[in-house]
Amino acid sequence: MITALDDAVRSAADRATGQILALSHDLHAHPEIAWEEVRSCARVAGDLADSGFAVEENFTGLSTAFLARLGTGPLHLAVCAEYDALPGMGHACGHNVIAAISTGAAVALAPYVDDLGITLSVFGTPAEEGGGGKIEILERGGFAGVHAAAMVHPGPVDVARAEPYxxxxxxxxxxxxxxxxxxxxxxxxxxxxxxxxxxxxxxxxxxxxxxxxxxxxxxxxxxxxxxxxxxxxxxxxxxxxxxxxxxxxxxxxxxxxxxxxxxxxxxxxxxxxESKPYAEFRTDEGLLAGYVRRAEELGRRFSSGADSLMNRASTDMGNVSQRIPAIHPYIGIDSLPAVNHQVEFAAAAISPAADRAATDGALALALTLLDAAVDTGTRQRLMATAEGDAR
CATH class of the missing domain: 3.30.70.360 (Alpha-Beta Plaits)
Incomplete structure (x- = not known):
């Protein structure tokens, strides 16, 4: 059963390749800054609606946030999509890739949510680049009932562990x-x-x-x-x-x-x-180990040293991680010497290497959530920790 689902999710991710890359490139061509991501929000939400997800717009009262949900299983897994750009620099942090990865992972898992016994949510989260959209959603109760949350962020190289300020x-x-x-x-x-x-x-x-x-x-x-x-x-x-x-x-x-x-x-x-403070990150070690294994199966190699310091960048996903088991690994787009928040990185965010990162990231993330759902120990552990409970 596990092997069959594994192969099925891989096939679904492969079928979604065109959708993943089209979304990444479209967002990149139409950058919108924090709290102004009207087109970007609608574009990502529309892809998910077309893939069978029930979409709630203006989620928690935020005009550029959404919730897309599928399934009714007792284990509630979530991915977060970011899509805001930097003022004057476009997608110089690669959030177009983040949205594509999260959407692709959700689309790959969508046909199998009932088999896995999960509820699958995609949170469209605005204003990560100063504004704290996830914090607002979190504090307004938007993550209630979620057992684990994940996303994958582009950087120059692959780095497993988020250690943000x-x-x-x-x-x-x-x-x-x-x-x-x-x-x-x-x-x-x-x-x-x-x-x-x-x-x-x-x-x-x-x-x-x-x-x-x-x-x-x-x-x-x-x-x-x-x-x-x-x-x-x-x-x-x-x-x-x-x-x-x-x-x-x-x-x-x-x-x-x-x-x-x-x-x-x-x-x-x-x-x-300008926003509530962003917190440090609390990594769920079991989920991260699963992501690393799945990414390495796809040929990804994790780095350390001076080129891997994007993992120190602050993120409002840190606040989510303080309440919910979470991971926030980084996936490389082979941009060096360009690094995040440079215009050269924006150009690299639609390169062939970035396209491969988008498809690899979507599949690795989908398989990580698949593993969490089918592994009895992980499933029970996550379900024992509801949002807001002490960890």
Missing amino acids: AVSHSHIQYDGKAAHAAAYPDRGVNAADAFTIAQVAIGLLRQQLPSGVRVHGVMTNGGEAPNAIPQRTEGRWYVRAGTLAELAGLEERVNRCFEAGAHATGCELTITA
């Missing part, structure tokens, strides 16, 4: 007072100076921060005209640490640097969280 995303705004920069400089309150002071303070603070900490950001509004004292400046800043607990203390220290800019210049400071 916890991260906070903040919008920084200084408000001062405009004045003519030559005639009346003494009547202005310079918001650009406030940002300069804060950035210098952060640069000095880095000397005293643990080696695993990251603090980085950009100014998105630095003023309007060179002959006017800047009245308002704005920026977006990320603070990353090993855990949410470490992040909380670190964020306070960084915020004091921003406060220093306000105190020194007389500007008013406003710090606004």
Whole structure:
């Protein structure tokens, strides 16, 4: 029975190859940024609806989220699809490949959900690139009843284990007072100076921060005209640490640097969280071992070292993993020297190697979930841990 289903899922995945690649390339050609993924969301949901899934749009009240579900079995397995792009860089993180992998895995398993005794869900999750769509879905009860969740993320090389930083995303705004920069400089309150002071303070603070900490950001509004004292400046800043607990203390220290800019210049400071903090990842070891075995059967080889550091990137899937058994392996698209968040990586995300990653990832993920369903020990273990229970 297991062998027959294994072969059947492989055949279904093979039949879905054209669908998988068409989806990946279509999303890549029409990139949409966080919370604006209207076309992308509809495109992925439409593929799943055409494959027999019942689709709920505007899932948990989010206009670019969806839930696609098939089957009524007692073991509830889920895959997550991401489809947001980066501002100005398109799919430079390869989320088109993620959506294609998750959709392909679901389509390959769809004919066999009753044989496997599972409920199969695909979560369309917006705004991973700063916005935390999965966190919103999680906290609104969208993952209730799910026993395990999985997804596969592209990178330069294959890496099995996700070890992301916890991260906070903040919008920084200084408000001062405009004045003519030559005639009346003494009547202005310079918001650009406030940002300069804060950035210098952060640069000095880095000397005293643990080696695993990251603090980085950009100014998105630095003023309007060179002959006017800047009245308002704005920026977006990320603070990353090993855990949410470490992040909380670190964020306070960084915020004091921003406060220093306000105190020194007389500007008013406003710090606004752009999303809830992303958590560190908790890997389900059994599911990950299964994925590694299945991926290696397809000829994938896992890497370590400097080229494999994409596994340290923060993800809102970390928050899901704190509640539900989860995995988030990385699949290589042979992009080196290009790496994630470079325009060259966006170009590589529809290369022949990326297409192979999309089809390999879909099959490896489908077979991993198949194994979880048919292995009695894994099935019982997952069903004993409902979403929200202590783990």
